[in-house]
Amino acid sequence: MQLIDTAAIVTGGASGLGAATARALAEKGATVHALDLPAAIEQASQVPGVTYVAADVTDESQVGAAVATASADAPLRTVVSCAGIAPSARILGRRGVHDLALYAKVVQINLVGTFTVLALGSEAIAATEPDEHGQRGVIVNTASIAAYDGQVGQVAYASSKGGVVGMTLPAARDLAQHGIRVCTIAPGIVDTPMLATVSDEFRAGLAAGVPFPQRLCSPAEYAQLVTMVVDHDYLNGETIRMDGALRMAPR
Template sequence: MNIEGSGALVVGGASGLGEATSRRLASAGAIVTIADINEEKGKQLADELGVGFVLTDVTKEEQVEAAVAAAVEASKDDGGLRIAAACAGIGWAQKVAGTKGMHPLRPFETVIQVNLIGTFNVLRHAAQAMVANEPGESGERGVVVNTASVAAFDGQIGQIAYSASKGGVVGMTLPAARDLSTVGVRVVTIAPGLFDTPLLAALPENARQSLGASVPFPSRLGDPAEYAALVAHIAENQMLNGEVIRLDGAIRMAPK
């Protein structure tokens, strides 16, 4: 797929991995629509890049539907929405049970609601919009890139909710790609390792350096621009489909 001139929706696109993706796709000539729950940051970035913004909570079906509709409208004269990247996510750290009590149900439900159900919400609405696109020479109509985590495979102590949610995203990848193969829409998931996102930026510098040093090579935190570069490559490489790609510098997370 040629990114230039393609409609692109980046959900969770105002910060971290999503912001880098918004920047990368916009710089490559995509017609980008940023969807994010943070209206202030979303509008600021959209104004900077000269793209659209839609206030979006991924757990609200009508808001995801509106974001997709906005992305379709913005690109209707250029072939419609062709690229969707789902980057929104949250975390929660707590053990299943222990001396401090058991894991409450509500945070678990919330993490699943945002990370897994929210991703599915974006996937289904974006894919349905892509069905209406005119196919390219090879029959391709679009690509959806989802975001999991190495925690889907190497969940650490206290990551039960986060790992479950990201494991669900991994599990959706192949069946979604198979479901959508008949209409020419690809589905690929990226599972990032330790990246220099706003979440880690709040840690002391020595803690950040220690985390980076735990990565085999390169021994540093990942740059969100490297995630965004992979999103762009996935869009351009048609043989990437139904796959989960670990982007982690060969790290395998220890229990804690």
């Protein structure tokens, strides 16, 4: 699918995976609307071809307004969901039972937020004219290998990302009649701002656990895979692990 003269939406687009993806799609010729929280946008590096839009993925009205803006001047063809949080807490920890509000918040942002963007984004994509092959667009969601190998303290995060994996095939089947493909990427350990506060020693330990290549993944590699999914018209309904063959231990 061609990106030139089309619009794209990337959530979590001000930093990490989202920022790298927004840049990559803009370099491919798309007009990119990077959705994120106002505080994140204030710290974002400005990228040619990328417009930053303040929007909370848990707010349907804000997502709807952002989708309308993105699709106003060019056909919306690409939607990528990168927004998410990853707090750590055990079901029974030293402070007692897992905070139920925290669990709900993780699911609300990572899973319900992803679905909201998928649903409203697909509505706008479905309203566009198809290309000569009947294609209208592609939606790429972000899960995690924690969906399969959730570690101690990751019950909320793994639940939310498992839900993203679970929605992939039925979403692809639902949207097939509209010429919209749906895929999910499940990254391993990516060198994002979430890891910026840990020590070099800890980072080296994380990298040593990856079979090959024995290093952390870069956000640019995630973005590269997004563009590959967009380019490859026969990829649909698939969750792709991007983890250097890592299978995470219990802790």
